[in-house]
Structure formats: structure tokens, C-alpha cells
Amino acid sequence: MRELLHREYRNRRAFQNYLGFYAGYKLRFLMVWLMYVVKAAPAYVLPILTAEVVNMITESGLPPEVFYQRLYWILGIGFVVIVQNIPTHMYYVWLMSVPCRTVERNLRSALCTRLQHLSIPYHTSSKMGSLQNKVTRDVESIENMTRMLLDTVPHIICTLAVAVTVTAIKAPLFIVFYVAAVPLAVVLYVAIRKRMAQTNREFRKSIEDMSGRVTEMLRLIPITRAHHVEDVEISRVDRRLEEIRKAGLQVDYVNSIFGSVNWVILMLFNLFTLVLIAFLYKKGILKIGVGDIGLLANYFGTITGTVLAAMNCLPAITKGMESVKSIGEVLECPDIELNEDKPEVTTVTGDFVFDHVSFQYPGCEAHALEDICLHVPAGETIALVGPSGAGKSTIAHLVIGFVRPTAGRLLLDGRDMNELDLRSYRTFISVVTQETLLFDGTIRDNICYGANPTEFELMDAVRNADLMTLIDSLPEGLNTQVRENGARLSGGQKQRIAIARALLRDPRVLILDEATSALDVDSESQIKGALDRLVKGRTTFIVAHRLSTIRDADRIVVMKDGRIAEIGTHQELMAKGGVYAEMEHKFSAAQ
Secondary structure (H helix, E strand, O other): OOOHHHHOOOOOOOHHHHHHOOHHHHHHHHHHHHHHHHHHHHHHHHHHHHHHHHHHHEEEEEHHHHHHHHHHHHHHHHHHHHOOOOHHHHHHHHHHHHHHHHHHHHHHHHHHHHHEEHHHHHHHHHHHHHHHHHHHHHHHHHHHHHHHHHHHHHHHHHHHHHHHHHHHHHHHHHHHHHHHHHHHHHHHHHHHHHHHHHHHHHHHHHHHHHHHHHHHHOOOOOHHHHHOOOHHHHHHHHHHHHHHHHHHHHHHHHHHHHHHHHHHHHHHHHHHHHHHHHHHHHOOOOOOOHHHHHHHHEEEEEEEEOOHHHHHHHHHHHHHHHHHHHHHHHHHOOOEEOOOOEEEOOOHHHHEEEEEEOOOOOOOOOOOEEEEEEEEOOEEEEEEOOOOOHHHHHHHHHHHHHOOOOEEEEEOOEHHHHEEEHHHHHHHEEEEEEEEEEEOOEEEHOOOOOOOOOOHEEEEEEHHOOOOOHHHHOOOOHEEEOOOHHHHOOOHHHHHHHHHHHHHHHOOOOEOOOOOOOHHHHHEEEEEHHHHHHOOOOEEHHHHHHHHHOOOOEEEEEEOEEHHHHHHHHHHHHHHHHHHHHHHHHHHHOO
């Protein structure tokens, strides 16, 4: 299913894509509709039985035994038709629920899979709340639309078929009035369809923006509280909520016009038909029984009610189609890592060559990196320093494969990384960042994330990360639950868990991106031994602002305005008295 979505979603209309979701369930949906006809039989049979009873009562000269015999038959038929609804309705719901729930799961799986493969620049430029909204709310809207269609379409077909058939037998003249109700409804829908689609699209965008705003608000609550700017944040949210309120009112307004105009026109049409039936009957043109008059009026009321119900479903269908377009923004997005059909990386020694590498972020005029030439031999520890925006993290992202050079080549063990399957390459790297991401689970789960170690390997990583003191102090040890983002742990403890996680992977390439910048000096010194054991024998890139963490690096690369300003050991750069020496003096003076 996920492959089907990825392969066929692009360049098709929303309705075509929607049908494609359920392409494998055509036979099942046919069974759903057939079962609907059976379960809904009372709605179509009872008016016929009612008309027959009225005709029997008003018919003169009908023998009592014939009257009661017919009445018992009507009672028996009516009882069977009504009671069968219980098992057939249960079977109908089961037939309908399986494809609906399956496609719901598959769509969410396809979206999550696509999000995992979309590029890092795509994610950094997208709002998290908006993406969450597509996975949850939009998929739910599609499922609701499907259930509604499975209820509405067979109901319309059955109602029209039964009403037209009975009318053709009883009073063929009135078929033209029944048929006229359908195109009338279609004309009304076409007249307002574009406006409905536009208002639903604007409302959907407002909801997505609000989801992103709420996600950001929740993430910033500690900062908001610390700076006593709760009112400012509440005001920002309230402004977005007001925008949603106005967009929602516009949707309701358009839908109300659509619904009320439909109702009035179809009810007037119904009234006209009822009066016409009475007129023709009184003139002797319509030669039918009294019960048949009620039957015709009943069926026409049913038809207009059915058409109204169908028209009232159209706003929900418009909303559902907008949701199909919304998830298409993810499923058809071309900004993905192109790893297919590229050779997998089976071994890594960790030799990197930046061959005149330049990089420019989409939409930015300035280059983040420009003409970088650098050779990093396997096993070397190289530090990247410089002011914010100098290009340090961009180099780290190139090494990880988050982004690719816009000019030049980045070679891994002599092979151009553009020609490699970077998914397989990343099994040989580990990244320790400034903000350690922990999920809601045990310490063991967080350390073993992405790995399946033996108990000996796990404990060895724990010891080398200097985590034993923490583990021994906890009653449940490694099985201690930590909240989302490690709310119960200190910054140093979370970093040790990240180091243990990295050690467990036994990477050939290591990236330390501001790994200790959020720690105080004491915490930094406490984990220094664990970091030293982590980098030993591995090609390591250290991104740092705090110069005390990189003095022992094999080489230090000083970045400035996207270029390499200086390169050398700590002693060499200090002796040179250039940019690095100036940074070191400022850092020392600030201590």
C-alpha cells in the first residue's frame, strides 16, 4: 500500500487519488452496497405495505377472509423484513469497517514513511503541528468521508430505483417529476462548489497553522514561564484562534446558504407535486387507489429527503477532498533522499575529502559553505570552531548526509557520497547533539535505541559512559522509566545516556554537535572521560563554541563566512596569532 501511494499519487486529481486508496476493495464495496440494500429493505417495503393496507380498507366488497389473509401476509412479510436488519446491519458494518480502518492505517503509515524519507531541509522549513495534523486530522476526514459515501450512495441508488419502479407501475406520468429532482440538485451544487472548496481550503490552512503554533507554545512553556511572558504567548495564540473562528464562520455561512437553498427549492418542488397529484386524481386523470396516492406522495418525499441528505453530505465531501490534497502535499513532495538503486555501504574506514565543496540552502542568496577543501584521514579528531553562521553545523550535516553539496564533491573512503546509499552509510555513524532526545520509556530502551545488544555489550557501554553511579542509585536500575525528553534526568545524565547509545553502535564516524555546550563546567569535566573513550579510534567531527572542549583535537578548523579561515593544532594556531588566537583570548577572559 505504501509503495502504491508513493508511486501513483503524483500528477493525479484528488478524486482519482482517493479512488486509488481503495483500489483493492472493489468487490468488497460491491458487497457492502448489496448488503445495504438488504438491511435497508424496511424503508422501501413498508410504504408499499402501508399503501396495500389503505387500499384494502377503502376497497368495497372485499370478503373478510380475503382481507385477513392479506393482512396476515403483510404482517409476516413486514416482520421478516424488519427483524433481518439486525444481522444484516452487523455484517454490513463489518464489511465496511475493514477497508476503512485498513486504509486509515495504511495512509498514516505511508505518511510516516514518507516523512522519514523527506530531506532534513524539508523538515526544518515545515511546521511540526501542520505535519501532525495531516497524519491525524486529514486521514480521519478521509475515513469519515468514505463511511458517509458508503452509506449515502447505495441509499440514493436504492431510493431512486424503488421509487421509479413503483411509480412506473402505478403512475408513469410522475416519473418525470422524480427524475427532475436529481439534476436540480446537481445544478445547485455546481453553482456553489468552487466557493465551498475555497472556504474549506482556507479553513484547513488555518487549522494547520494553529497546530504548529500550539506545538511551538508547548515546547516553549519553560522559557515563557521563566521570562514571565505568558500573556504575550496567550495573545499570539488568541490571534490565531480568532483567524480560525472567522474562517470557520465563513465555512458555516457558505454551507448554510447551500443547505437552506437546497431545502427550500426541493420542498417547494415536493409541495407542487403533492398538489398536482390531488388535482389529477380529482379530475379523474390519475386513476389509482387512495393508498397509492399516499404511496406516491411518500416516495416523492423520500426522494427529496434523500437528495437533500446527499446535498448536505457535499460539504463533508469537499472537506474530505481537501484532506486528500493536504496529505498529497507530503506524499507527492519530491524533496526526498535519492538512495534507490545506489550501492550500499558495507564497510567504512572514515576517510573524508572535501573537494571544493560549496553549499547553498534553498531560498538563500548567500552560500553557507564556499569552496571547502579539506582532507580528514580515518581516525582523526577534527574540531570545527567559529562564530554562529560560519558553516560549522553545515559541514556536520554534509558528513551525516542530511544535505548534499551544491557544488564540488564529498568523498567517503574515496567514493563520492552522492553516489552512495546513505541509509546504509548511517549505520556506521553516531551523533551526539547539544539537546539529547529521549523518549518516554526506560533507560535501557533509550540506550538500546536502534540496536540489539547483548547484556554484556550493554553494560560495557554503560560503564564506558560513566553511567554506573546513576544506574546503581536507581531502585529499578536500567529499567527506570524516564519521561519524554528525560524530564527526570539532569543534563549531564542525559548526555551520558547519549554517549552510551553512541558507544553501543560502535561507529566508525562520530559527530559531536555542541555536545557539552548546555552543560556547566563541572558537568562537562565529569563526562570528559566518557567522551575521550567515545572518540578513541574513530573519525570524529566536533562542532563547538566552547574552546575548552577542543584543545586536544588532532586539528582545529576555524570557519568564517562559510570558508576555512585557519587550520592547525591548538598550539600551531595560538602561535600564529590569528582568528583562533583572538577567539581563545576572548574565551579565557570570559572565564
